[in-house]
Amino acid sequence: MSTDEHVAPAADAAGDVADRETSARSAWSVLRPLVLRLHFYAGVLVAPFLLIAATTGLLYAGSYQAEKIMYGHELRVPAGDTKLPLSRQIDAAREAHPEGTISAVRPSPDDTGTTRVLLSGVKGVAEGHTRAVFVDPYTAKVRGALEQYGSTGALPLRTWIDEFHRDLHLGQSGRLYSELAASWLWVITGGGLLLWFARRRRNKRAAAAEAAAPATGRRRTLALHSGVGVWVAVGLFFLSATGLTWSTYAGANVTDLRAAVGQTTPAVASGLSGEHAGHGAMPGMDMGGSDGGHKASTDVGYDAVLKAARAKGLGDPVEIVPPSGPSAAYTVSQIQRSWPEKQDAVAVVPATGEVTDTVRFADYPLLAKLSRWGIDLHTGVLFGIVNQLALAALALSLILLIVWGYRMWWQRGRTGAFGRPLPRGTWRQVPGYVLAPLAVGVAVVGYYLPLLGIPLVAFLAVDIVAGRIAARRAAQRA
Numbered sequence: 159m160s161t162d163e164h165v166a167p168a169a170d171a172a173g174d175v176a177d178r179e180t181s182a183r184s185a186w187s188v189l190r191p192l193v194l195r196l197h198f199y200a201g202v203l204v205a206p207f208l209l210i211a212a213t214t215g216l217l218y219a220g221s222y223q224a225e226k227i228m229y230g231h232e233l234r235v236p237a238g239d240t241k242l243p244l245s246r247q248i249d250a251a252r253e254a255h256p257e258g259t260i261s262a263v264r265p266s267p268d269d270t271g272t273t274r275v276l277l278s279g280v281k282g283v284a285e286g287h288t289r290a291v292f293v294d295p296y297t298a299k300v301r302g303a304l305e306q307y308g309s310t311g312a313l314p315l316r317t318w319i320d321e322f323h324r325d326l327h328l329g330q331s332g333r334l335y336s337e338l339a340a341s342w343l344w345v346i347t348g349g350g351l352l353l354w355f356a357r358r359r360r361n362k363r364a365a366a367a368e369a370a371a372p373a374t375g376r377r378r379t380l381a382l383h384s385g386v387g388v389w390v391a392v393g394l395f396f397l398s399a400t401g402l403t404w405s406t407y408a409g410a411n412v413t414d415l416r417a418a419v420g421q422t423t424p425a426v427a428s429g430l431s432g433e434h435a436g437h438g439a440m441p442g443m444d445m446g447g448s449d450g451g452h453k454a455s456t457d458v459g460y461d462a463v464l465k466a467a468r469a470k471g472l473g474d475p476v477e478i479v480p481p482s483g484p485s486a487a488y489t490v491s492q493i494q495r496s497w498p499e500k501q502d503a504v505a506v507v508p509a510t511g512e513v514t515d516t517v518r519f520a521d522y523p524l525l526a527k528l529s530r531w532g533i534d535l536h537t538g539v540l541f542g543i544v545n546q547l548a549l550a551a552l553a554l555s556l557i558l559l560i561v562w563g564y565r566m567w568w569q570r571g572r573t574g575a576f577g578r579p580l581p582r583g584t585w586r587q588v589p590g591y592v593l594a595p596l597a598v599g600v601a602v603v604g605y606y607l608p609l610l611g612i613p614l615v616a617f618l619a620v621d622i623v624a625g626r627i628a629a630r631r632a633a634q635r636a
Contacts, residue, residue, distance in 0.1 A: 189588060189592065190353070190356060192588055193349050193352050193353060194349075194353060196345070196349055197346060197349035197350055197353060198567075199617065200342055200345060200346050200349070201346050201560075201563050202563075202564075202567060203613075203617075204338065204339065204342040204343075204346065204613075205560045205563060205564065207335050207336075207338050207339040207342075208339045208342075208343060208346075208556060208560060209557065209560050210326070210335065210339075211323065211335075211336055211339040211340075212553045212554075212556040212557045212560070213553070213557065214319065214322050214323035215323055215397075215549065215552075215553040216550055216553035216554060216557070217319050217322075217323070218316070218319045218320060218323050218537075218538070218549075219538055219546045219547075219549040219550040219553060220546070220550065221315060221316040221319045221320070222316065222538060222539075222543075222546055223543065223546070224315060224316075225312075225313055225315055225316045228313075228315055229304065229313050229315075231301060231302060232272065232292040232301050232302040232304060232313075233271065233272060233292070234270050234271065234272070235270055235271075235272055235294045235295070235296065235301065236270070237269040237270050238295075238296030238297070239296070240296070241266060241295040241296060242295060242296065242297075242298050243461050244263065244265055244273070244460045244461050244464055245459055245460055245461050246298050247265075247273045247275070247293045247295055247298050248260070248263060248275055248293075248460060249298075250293055250298040250299070250300055251273075251275035251291040251293050251300060252275070254291065254300040254303075255275075255277060255289065255291050255300075255303055257277065257280050257281065257289075258277035258278055258279040258280035258283075258289065259277065259278055259279055260275060260276070260277060260278075260480055261276050261277065261278035261288055261479070261480075262276040262288075262477050262478060262479045262480075263275050263276065263460060263477070263478045263480075264276070264311070264475065264476070264477050264478075264493070265295070265464060265474070265475075265476065265478070266295040266474075267474040267475035267476075268474065271295075272292040272293055272294060272295065272301060273292070273293045273294075273295050274290045274291070274292060274293075274306070274311070275290070275291040275293060276288040276289070276290055276291075276306060277289040277290075277291065283305055284305070284307075286307070287305050287306065287307045287317075288305070288306050288307075289303055289304070289305060289306070290303065290304050290305070290306040290311070290313070291303045292304070305317070307320070308320070309493065309495075310495060310537065310539060311493075323336070324336055330406070333405065333406050334406065334609065336401065336405065337401075337402070337405035337406055337407065337408060337409075337609045338609045338613070339401075340397070340398050340401035340402045340405060340408075341398075341402065341405075341408065341607045341609045341610040342609075342610060342613075343394055343397065343398040343401075344394070344395050344398040344399065345610065347387070347391050347394045347395060347398070348395075350384065350387050350391075351387075351388065351391055353384075354384045354387070354388055357384075375569060376566055376569035376570065379562050379565050379566050379569060380566060382558075382562050383559060383562040383563060383566060386555055386558060386559060386562075387559055389555075390551075390552055390555045390556070390559075393548075393552045393555075394552070394556065396532075396535075396536075397536065397552065399532070400532040400533060400535070400536040401536065402607065403529060403532065403533065404533065407607075407608045407609065408606060408607045408608070408609070411606045411607075416525050416526075416529075419525070420523065421523040421524065421525035421526055422523070422526065423522065423523075423526040423529070423530070424517050424521070424522060424523075424526070425503075425517065426489055426491070426503040426504060426505045426515050426516070426517045427505055427514070427515040428479075428481075428482070428486050428487045428488075428489045428505050428515075429485060429486060429487070430485045430486060430487055430507065430514070431485075456508065456509040457508045457509070458508060458509070458510065458511040460478060462511040463478060463488045463490060463506045463508075463511060464476070464478060464490065465511070466490075466504070466506050466511045466512070466513050467490035467504050467506065467513075469513075470502075470504050470513055470516055471502065472490055472491075472492050472500075472502055472503075472504060473492070473500065474494075475492065475493050475494055475500075476490055476491065476492050476493060477490070477491050477493050478490050479491070481508055487505040487506055487507055487508065487514060487515075488505070488506040488507075488508060489503060489504070489505055489506075490503065490504050490506060491503040492519075495534045495539040495540065496534075496539055496540060496541070496542055497540055497541055499519055499530065499531070499534070499540075500519070501519035501522070501530065502516070502517065502518050502519055503516070503517045504516045504517075536549075600614065
């Protein structure tokens, strides 16, 4: 084979590579204005919602430690020698607080932790919340009572911050703000990453000269904005994805999708059947009494139920939920959300103390585990204070990114014009072979994330109308 025959294939291969690179650059050249415009306007319009979410998220990250300080008297006691039977602790709580009914009991989880007796149906306590009565497990002395919310046992301070972060204390309608922020956060982050990579690859020589020159003005702000954005991008994607899992509309779609593929979170069967049917407590009965005056005569009581759960390997911390009716069992669930997760649960027959069903966290479907880990990481409990510090750093970074973004908007102005906008109609310059699949993908994502899809359609509609109005005025002046 001649030298020319060797060279020709190599030249062809090099030509193919060059053609592909040229094609990629060509595709990006038409998409870049669209990505830039979307990143710019989405950032400007959605940034206020993101700023609120980031600020309240920063507060929430610090609320765990603040809660320990503020409610230390209720939460902690001096370590003693022997803990009293759980029934005696419950009796003490009911003597001090006879209002409502017992909805759950959380035995002291360690040597210095108090026992929580949770009461529902208490006048003055918000719907969905409980009154937590804190009892010294060594003396049965009641150390106080506070309103509690959620599976993590949030007390008033953390509950207030949590609801502020979630819905601005506006109820269900207020949750739309946080869903809007979570729906657009990944889009803004992804667009920023694309622009950063393109800028890095655009011209290495120009980039080197630019790096050597002192960064001032808008260029310096852009360097700060893009540099921090790249470092925290993965964290922002994570916050967006996990925030959407329990949002109103996108969260419902995620739940439906998990159900369709058999990846829902399993629950212990608390209903009694067969020979156990009818052996539960009567509805509304209080199971706290140790003297039998406040419980069904066939009920083995909380101490026996806890002992049965321990025999199945359920270590602290746990929560015991009493039967909801005559054909229901006690349920005992591990409630440790920190690593390693403890989420095993059992059902216990009230009449006999027999365990009729067991659910192990190890047997959860993969998506159920990922959802549990993702939510706990998002809320700052999975890795304790390290997790909370990381969330605080992410929230602070997002606040700085928003501030720098608005500053760039200001610095972009010419001759005093605030926030000179990017050229309109960039999406119409995208070739059909690129725009068509892109539109299909956006439509699918917009369907599952309606608070992304609806604002995007509104943005395009306004862009089209504004463009036509501008063109008509230009024609009239001509």
